[in-house]
Amino acid sequence: MSSHQPESVLLAQQLAADPRIAQAKALLVSAVRDHQSSLQQVRGPRPELVSDYAAKVAKFEQLRGGTLYFPYLSSGLGNGPYVELADGSVKLDFITGIGVHGMGHSNLDLIDAGIDAVLCDTVMQGNLQQNEPSVEFSELLVKLALESGGDLQHAVLTTSGAMANENAMKIAYQKNFPAQRVFAFDNCFCGRTIALSNMTDRPGYRVGLPATTVVDYLPFFDYRDPAGSLARTMAVFERQVARYPRQHAILWMELIAGEGGYYAGSPEFFQTLAGRARELGIAVICDEVQSFARTNRPFAFQHFGLDELTDIVTVGKITQVCATLFTTNYKPKPGLVSQTFTGNSASIMAGLKILRGLQAGGHFAQDPGQSRTMQLHNEFVTGIKAIEAKFPGSLNGPHGLGGMVGLTPFDGSAAAAKDLTMRLYEAGLMGFVAGDAPARVRFLMPLLVTRSEHIREACGILEQVVAQMVADRQG
Ligand SMILES: Cc1ncc(COP(=O)(O)O)c(C=O)c1O
Numbered sequence: 055m056s057s058h059q060p061e062s063v064l065l066a067q068q069l070a071a072d073p074r075i076a077q078a079k080a081l082l083v084s085a086v087r088d089h090q091s092s093l094q095q096v097r098g099p100r101p102e103l104v105s106d107y108a109a110k111v112a113k114f115e116q117l118r119g120g121t122l123y124f125p126y127l128s129s130g131l132g133n134g135p136y137v138e139l140a141d142g143s144v145k146l147d148f149i150t151g152i153g154v155h156g157m158g159h160s161n162l163d164l165i166d167a168g169i170d171a172v173l174c175d176t177v178m179q180g181n182l183q184q185n186e187p188s189v190e191f192s193e194l195l196v197k198l199a200l201e202s203g204g205d206l207q208h209a210v211l212t213t214s215g216a217m218a219n220e221n222a223m224k225i226a227y228q229k230n231f232p233a234q235r236v237f238a239f240d241n242c243f244c245g246r247t248i249a250l251s252n253m254t255d256r257p258g259y260r261v262g263l264p265a266t267t268v269v270d271y272l273p274f275f276d277y278r279d280p281a282g283s284l285a286r287t288m289a290v291f292e293r294q295v296a297r298y299p300r301q302h303a304i305l306w307m308e309l310i311a312g313e314g315g316y317y318a319g320s321p322e323f324f325q326t327l328a329g330r331a332r333e334l335g336i337a338v339i340c341d342e343v344q345s346f347a348r349t350n351r352p353f354a355f356q357h358f359g360l361d362e363l364t365d366i367v368t369v370g371k372i373t374q375v376c377a378t379l380f381t382t383n384y385k386p387k388p389g390l391v392s393q394t395f396t397g398n399s400a401s402i403m404a405g406l407k408i409l410r411g412l413q414a415g416g417h418f419a420q421d422p423g424q425s426r427t428m429q430l431h432n433e434f435v436t437g438i439k440a441i442e443a444k445f446p447g448s449l450n451g452p453h454g455l456g457g458m459v460g461l462t463p464f465d466g467s468a469a470a471a472k473d474l475t476m477r478l479y480e481a482g483l484m485g486f487v488a489g490d491a492p493a494r495v496r497f498l499m500p501l502l503v504t505r506s507e508h509i510r511e512a513c514g515i516l517e518q519v520v521a522q523m524v525a526d527r528q529g
Contacts, residue, residue, distance in 0.1 A: 069173065079169050083162050086131075090160050093133035093144055095511065096482030100142030107141035123486070124479045132159020134503040148497040148512055149484045153344055153371040153457075156408045158503040167407045171400035179402060180394045187402045191375065194409055198352040199379050202420075203361040206379040211396040215343035215370035216245030221378040222366045223249060225386045226304045226337035233303035236267055237291065237336070239274040241489075243313030244306065244341060253306065255314075256490075270294040270302070272327075274311060275319035277452055284323050291327065295334060305331040305338050309354040312344035315489020316460030316496050317452065321359045328363040337384065338363055343370035347409075347501070348457035350425035352418050357456075372501075374405035411502050427457045427501055430509070434459050434499070437513030441520055448520045459497045464523070466492025474523065483515040 069075065099107065111125040126145075129138040137147050137159040147159065157164050179188055192209040199206040212218050227234065236253060244250040251260040252267040272290050276283035295302065309324060311317045328338045340355045346369040349357035355364045365384050370376035375397035380386075397405075412418060419425040435453045438461060442449040447464065454460040464470040471493035478485055478495075488496040499508075 158500040230303035241314035316454035
């Protein structure tokens, strides 16, 4: 067939247009559809698979040198928010690898993208050799970032949220040299490199590591006392600036505390703080590795009206491939940022599908009431509040923001959060813990495939489990 094509058509385009590819795709997709179609609700394990499964999990734990949070091993097949495990059970996945699987499991569009990726000449893309989807993905991220007055003109791709954050730190340090101190929020989580473990506000995560970064912690927004909280945070900020003049390079902001327990700040709080940092030439960095695409806007900095105050932003998780976006003012010198792997072809193509899916599916809207993500939030939180009303003191708010839904079970102890999470898992609903004192349970629904019936099923499971916990506590 290639002999009839005009010369300007690339061989790769001819391959993509080859009817055999379309036929093969159609066959694969229809096979997956047939086999996944019975995955429509939660079910328990198959008794004959239970002991083999336990042995596989134990072997995996032994190989990793540590336990898994839950005994989760997927069979490799799912359907929307449902996933079949290797013991034959079916779970309703409302945690999605901590916000990664935005299109759920065995999504037919992502399988289609995956086939295109497999047909790419290389599995991996990297700084030296990239394919066109890397350009498209970077272009789409920048286009979304510029939507409402932001100035983030550049995007560098990378394979993990931690690496995106490291790149952000390096870019800011280089520009603001010789300043080296960092402002970050109490209770923040930034990632697990040595520098980021230094910044993350969890002493247990940096035991035995060298101190590399001097961090001045700022109190995060307190939803119970917005004005007092802003005043307290600004007072600490100003005191540290006066104590260490011109020594701060970075204001690091996680706009919705993720690992910290799903607490959001307010526009006024962030705008005041970022505005003052900007006056002092301190780089304003928003870590959106967890919160990107979880509000009514693509970026959380847009949701909080920080378009004109953000110098650098990082994204990850639902994007499948991570990225650091920055303004021209913060463009790094050659040699500072580079990597063998910027992402594999399947991740980049899947990331594109997911971002375009979120755009087309009405998840992003200026008016929060019009955003599909915010509507899903409202449906889920309405269900959670109804359970809380039946069992007062069981599932306390605040309930997070947008696609990040959280609650404090019972007395807020770590034991209560873990007990609820594990009982939910056993009953078929997957969530995860977050935060400390109070400990919380969080959910990250697969935004593109969650429908009302899934939320009803999730709330049904939650209610049963809470009823049992209440009964156990009374007994
Ligand atoms: C806010 C935030 N930043 C950074 C990271 C690190 O991302 P990764 O685990 O992909 O390195 C995470 C991961 O949970 C995160 O939630």
